[in-house]
Structure formats: C-alpha cells, structure tokens
Amino acid sequence: MARSNSNTARQDRFNRDDNEHGVIGIDHFAMPADDIELMARFIEEVLGGEPYYVTGFDPEDEAKGKPRQVFMRVGNVLMQCAEPITGGVTVGKGDTNPWPHWAFLMSAEGLQRNLARLDEMGIPYFGPAEHVGGDSFSAYFASPEGHKLELVTYDDYPAEKVIGIFGPKGAGTPQWADLFYEWTPSS
Numbered sequence: 199m200a201r202s203n204s205n206t207a208r209q210d211r212f213n214r215d216d217n218e219h220g221v222i223g224i225d226h227f228a229m230p231a232d233d234i235e236l237m238a239r240f241i242e243e244v245l246g247g248e249p250y251y252v253t254g255f256d257p258e259d260e261a262k263g264k265p266r267q268v269f270m271r272v273g274n275v276l277m278q279c280a281e282p283i284t285g286g287v288t289v290g291k292g293d294t295n296p297w298p299h300w301a302f303l304m305s306a307e308g309l310q311r312n313l314a315r316l317d318e319m320g321i322p323y324f325g326p327a328e329h330v331g332g333d334s335f336s337a338y339f340a341s342p343e344g345h346k347l348e349l350v351t352y353d354d355y356p357a358e359k360v361i362g363i364f365g366p367k368g369a370g371t372p373q374w375a376d377l378f379y380e381w382t383p384s385s
C-alpha cells in the first residue's frame with residue numbers, strides 16, 4: 199500500500215473514544231533501568247510523579263526471582279521502571295537514536311513552567327521547537343540513565359520563546375549526545 203503524508207485535526211483525538219476494538223489509550227509504559235531508585239527519584243523530582251505500585255522488593259519476591267519494579271504515576275499515565283532481566287539495559291547514553299522516546303502532554307503554560315524548572319535544575323534540553331505544520335511544540339530531555347523524554351503542547355506557544363521549526367532548515371533536531379548528564383537526587 200502506498201502511503202503519503204497526512205495530519206488529522208488538532209487535538210481531535212483527545213475527545214475520541216471510538217476504537218473498534220475498545221482501546222482507550224496508554225495505561226503505562228515500561229522503561230528498563232539499571233538503577234530504579236535513581237529513576238524513581240528523578241521522576242518524583244523532575245516530573246512530579248508519585249509511587250503508585252511497587253513490587254519485587256520483599257524477600258518473598260526476591261526468592262522467586264521477581265524483578266524489582268516501581269510504577270510511578272505521572273498525570274494519568276504510569277511510568278514503570280524495571281530492572282533488566284537479561285543482564286543489560288539497551289536504552290541509554292550510548293544510543294543517540296531518537297527512538298524510543300516518551301512524550302508528556304501539557305498546556306503551553308505547563309511547558310514554559312517545566313522548562314524553567316529544568317533550567318533551575320541544570321538539566322539540558324532541546325527546544326521548545328515547532329513541529330512542521332505548526333500544531334504542536336516540543337522540548338526534549340533525557341533521564342539520568344539516558345531514557346529520552348519529551349514535553350509536548352498542542353496549545354499556541356509564545357513565538358518569542360520558540361527556537362524555530364524542527365528540521366534541517368530550522369532549529370534542527372535534538373542532538374542527544376549533548377543532552378546526557380549526571381544527576382543526583384536533591385536530598
């Protein structure tokens with residue numbers, strides 16, 4: 199089948215509940231983490247998350263070989279941080295491929311507020327830049343372990359605060375190698 203570019207109406211999907219097989223939306227996503235305590239603290243401090251479901255930590259779990267997992271609630275989505283079961287994490291600072299990445303939805307005011315928070319915390323980010331078509335604005339940053347994250351708004355965004363349009367002729371694209379950093383929890 200030949201495909202061509204298309205773009206549906208702005209924000210329409212947020213009011214849709216019509217998947218023919220009953221799919222509503224994303225419940226959680228699972229990120230492999232070498233240090234889940236560090237990741238949980240990062241999600242608490244940087245994304246305002248809170249522990250929602252924690253498993254694998256008691257001796258019984260340990261005896262069963264259950265991997266340690268922390269589900270952090272961020273908005274209405276759960277970010278699951280789990281220890282690798284095959285010995286190594288493949289997502290990380292050695293990988294500058296833009297995918298996988300995970301995007302959090304917010305208002306324009308929320309995006310400005312959170313970028314100011316990243317500035318305060320000394321966490322590097324790329325953006326905010328406008329997606330081609332002008333329907334959304336995003337900024338990108340990494341977790342301390344190199345998971346790639348995005349903050350996105352479909353609101354209008356103050357033009358003077360936008361670094362340009364994504365793409366080779368505009369603001370460019372995130373250079374992930376420049377966005378990795380070391381981080382320690384605040385206390």
Ligand SMILES: [Fe+2]
Nearest residue numbers: 299300301348
């Ligand atoms: Fe994205």
